[in-house]
Amino acid sequence: DGGITQSPKYLFRKEGQNVTLSCEQNLNHDAMYWYRQDPGQGLRLIYYSQIVNDFQKGDIAEGYSVSREKKESFPLTVTSAQKNPTAFYLCASTLRVALSNTGELFFGEGSRLTVL
Amino acid sequence: GQNIDQPTEMTATEGAIVQINCTYQTSGFNGLFWYQQHAGEAPTFLSYNVLDGLEEKGRFSSFLSRSKGYSYLLLKELQMKDSASYLCAVRDYNQGGKLIFGQGTELSVKP
Numbered sequence: 001d002g003g004i005t006q007s008p009k010y011l012f013r014k015e016g017q018n019v020t021l022s023c024e025q026n027l028n029h030d031a032m033y034w035y036r037q038d039p040g041q042g043l044r045l046i047y048y049s050q051i052v053n054d055f056q057k058g059d060i061a062e063g064y065s066v067s068r069e070k071k072e073s074f075p076l077t078v079t080s081a082q083k084n085p086t087a088f089y090l091c092a093s094t095l096r097v098a099l100s101n102t103g104e105l106f107f108g109e110g111s112r113l114t115v116l
Numbered sequence: 117g118q119n120i121d122q123p124t125e126m127t128a129t130e131g132a133i134v135q136i137n138c139t140y141q142t143s144g145f146n147g148l149f150w151y152q153q154h155a156g157e158a159p160t161f162l163s164y165n166v167l168d169g170l171e172e173k174g175r176f177s178s179f180l181s182r183s184k185g186y187s188y189l190l191l192k193e194l195q196m197k198d199s200a201s202y203l204c205a206v207r208d209y210n211q212g213g214k215l216i217f218g219q220g221t222e223l224s225v226k227p
Contacts, residue, residue, distance in 0.1 A: 031213075033214070035217075040124075040219075040220075040222075041219055041220070042120075042203060042217040042218050042219040042220050043159075043203070043205075043217040044217075045214060045215075045216075048212070048214055050212065050213075056212065058214070088156075090158060090159070102147065102149075102164040102166075103147070103207065103213070104149055104161045104164060105149075105151075105159075105161070105205075105215060106161075107158035107159050107160075108158060109157070109158050110156075110157070110158050112156075
């Protein structure tokens, strides 16, 4: 079945360590996104990519990095420069917006990162 | 910039009707989405409005007024499983078509 797969589901990290969250989709979607969600808050955009080998910063990109070498994959690295990395991270993808589709986001199951 | 406002939390009774409001300000409106998110899970798509009016889908309906920058999500015949967070999101074509999310409304359905 088509979908978005995030891994790991739970991750613990010591301060000062970098960690990479995986996001893979087999929906043939063009655009991919990374959001961060803190308790009781909405989703905040970290990075997004609308095409392979290109990506843009979202609203809270500091301390994060991404790559988009393949259409199917959009990994997110949480670096040691991110001051408060403990959060729920959601990856999403969408087709390009066109008359034939609403362009809604399809989400992965999320990765919960805890910094010890 | 963009600003999306929703009530933080609401409580309703099983079997009743509840309306969750969302107001927004954006320079390049290109569609409004409602998502449902259960605790610890990914958001799931509920509805999409780009033209004024009401879109009905089973027990859920969503309304949009572009001139007022206003939308609501209407849930009928509430069930306990409807207890979740409801996220309003606006697509802005001046921001590369990305979705901007509100903080979400936590709905608690009581017996």
